[in-house]
Amino acid sequence: xxxxxxxxxxxxxxxxLSGCMGRSGPVAMVQPQSGLDxxxxxxxxxxxxxxxxxxxxxxxxxxxxxxxxxxxxxxxIDASGVIAMPLIGPVKARxxxxxxxxxxxxxxxxxxxxxxxxxxxxxxxxxxxxxLGEVAAPGQYAYVPNMTVESAVAIAGGFSPRAKxxxxxxxxxxxxxxxxxxxxxxxxxxxxxTVLVGERWF
Numbered sequence: 001x002x003x004x005x006x007x008x009x010x011x012x013x014x015x016x017l018s019g020c021m022g023r024s025g026p027v028a029m030v031q032p033q034s035g036l037d038x039x040x041x042x043x044x045x046x047x048x049x050x051x052x053x054x055x056x057x058x059x060x061x062x063x064x065x066x067x068x069x070x071x072x073x074x075x076x077i078d079a080s081g082v083i084a085m086p087l088i089g090p091v092k093a094r095x096x097x098x099x100x101x102x103x104x105x106x107x108x109x110x111x112x113x114x115x116x117x118x119x120x121x122x123x124x125x126x127x128x129x130x131x132l133g134e135v136a137a138p139g140q141y142a143y144v145p146n147m148t149v150e151s152a153v154a155i156a157g158g159f160s161p162r163a164k165x166x167x168x169x170x171x172x173x174x175x176x177x178x179x180x181x182x183x184x185x186x187x188x189x190x191x192x193x194t195v196l197v198g199e200r201w202f
Contacts, residue, residue: 050145053191056093056094056191061083062123062124063083063119064121071085081094098123101121129189129192132195134164135156137157143189143191149187163198168198169183169198170183172190
């Protein structure tokens with residue numbers, strides 16, 4: 001009798017523990033075999049900046065179509081604001097977010113090419129910013145998120161001796177045109193912005 005009771009208690013304990021471990025079915029883990037598979041099967045974390053960022057000419061994108069190595073590649077947005085992909089041809093990217101572009105590509109592939117396409121778009125490199133005027137090395141530079149006017153000046157070698165150091169002119173390109181304003185050094189830059197450091201008057 002005691003043995004039967006002990007067996008019942010053990011069985012109930014095992015059932016309770018198995019319930020605590022979760023009720024989902026078996027999970028198949030696919031071990032990535034290459035760098036491409038790592039990208040495909042472990043989606044990169046998307047920053048809040050990337051989530052709201054509007055794509056434009058000069059941005060370079062890594063587009064992964066799961067299970068379709070011929071479509072998975074790095075694509076640059078050209079001067080007309082589009083990318084050219086195999087099968088579906090030109091896709092407008094300008095003004096879209098990365099998620100919006102992924103949805104567009106998925107829809108185009110679903111229309112007669114792939115039954116259930118799964119697409120991920122990652123920003124591999126942002127379009128550059130430009131800095132002109134009274135800095136040591138004016139020119140075009142790679143953009144990184146959270147860059148300020150002050151850090152842009154530092155990347156360009158710092159102010160020249162004649163520079164006006166308290167404020168600069170910032171030009172921001174939009175779909176509707178360019179916005180130009182005088183801003184303090186702590187102002188955040190966007191990809192494609194142009195910073196103009198003026199000359200001070202003695």
